Amino acid sequence: MSLVLSDVTVTLGRGDTRTTVFAGLDAAFAPGHLTALAGPSGSGKSTLLAVAGALLRPDRGSVVLGDRDLAALSDAERARERREHIGYMFQSGNLLSALTSVEQLLAAAYIAGHKPSRLKKRAAEALEEVGLGQRLRHRPDQLSGGERQRVALARALFLGPELLLIDEPTAAVDRGQAAMLVEVIAERARAQGCVAVVATHDPVVIAAADEVVNPAGERVSV
Numbered sequence: 001m002s003l004v005l006s007d008v009t010v011t012l013g014r015g016d017t018r019t020t021v022f023a024g025l026d027a028a029f030a031p032g033h034l035t036a037l038a039g040p041s042g043s044g045k046s047t048l049l050a051v052a053g054a055l056l057r058p059d060r061g062s063v064v065l066g067d068r069d070l071a072a073l074s075d076a077e078r079a080r081e082r083r084e085h086i087g088y089m090f091q092s093g094n095l096l097s098a099l100t101s102v103e104q105l106l107a108a109a110y111i112a113g114h115k116p117s118r119l120k121k122r123a124a125e126a127l128e129e130v131g132l133g134q135r136l137r138h139r140p141d142q143l144s145g146g147e148r149q150r151v152a153l154a155r156a157l158f159l160g161p162e163l164l165l166i167d168e169p170t171a172a173v174d175r176g177q178a179a180m181l182v183e184v185i186a187e188r189a190r191a192q193g194c195v196a197v198v199a200t201h202d203p204v205v206i207a208a209a210d211e212v213v214n215p216a217g218e219r220v221s222v
């Protein structure tokens with residue numbers, strides 16, 4: 001199941017701040033491998049992730065995931081796509097402050113319509129997979145920045161998304177942790193055949209990616 005953006009135009013802001021970020025962008029992302037989305041600050045990486053993840057509707061164009069054009073769906077259908085088929089890990093992490101690591105994953109599963117009580121063991125395993133087996137009952141304020149990133153990654157992967165969108169996953173971690181995080185993402189993309197797109201400036205992530213594209217949708221050789 002691939003992700004194909006065709007003729008996508010996005011304009012943000014109003015009046016003085018109005019900015020055309022994309023004008024007729026074409027970009028394709030294949031399943032089963034890790035794509036690094038690399039480009040200078042302000043080139044549109046986060047905007048591309050938002051459009052690809054049905055968080056931002058383009059002014060024009062199509063965003064086809066498998067057989068669905070996300071840009072053409074109703075708001076309710078787009079919300080369902082986000083809950084059930086797309087995993088996000090964004091810069092701030094967006095963890096819920098009152099919940100433990102295991103509960104972060106179970107809450108996402110509950111929102112997507114699953115019974116959390118049946119998934120407790122799997123949630124613990126998913127956290128072990130990112131090296132957090134000793135942090136299952138910690139809340140976000142009891143975790144380091146890098147550990148919070150890893151909880152957010154485990155949550156993004158938990159329901160086996162068709163599309164995994166990740167923004168700067170290694171901003172708060174050291175090189176060793178960065179390599180470990182990107183390896184988990186790449187392994188999962190290969191094993192599950194999902195489309196995995198990681199916006200990054202980090203040479204560790206770029207080196208580990210199967211391909212590198214810029215926000216103009218062009219393949220970049222590194």
Ligand SMILES: Nc1ncnc2c1ncn2[C@@H]1O[C@H](COP(=O)(O)OP(=O)(O)OP(=O)(O)O)[C@@H](O)[C@H]1O
Pocket residue numbers: 012013014017018019021039040041042043044045046047048
């Ligand atoms: N709400 C907004 N209104 C107007 N312009 C915006 C808005 N949000 C972003 N932009 C502009 O759109 C462009 C793309 O921003 P975006 O955040 O996608 O870039 P980026 O490549 O992810 O940058 P960085 O690497 O710094 O995170 C930038 O020039 C930014 O100034």
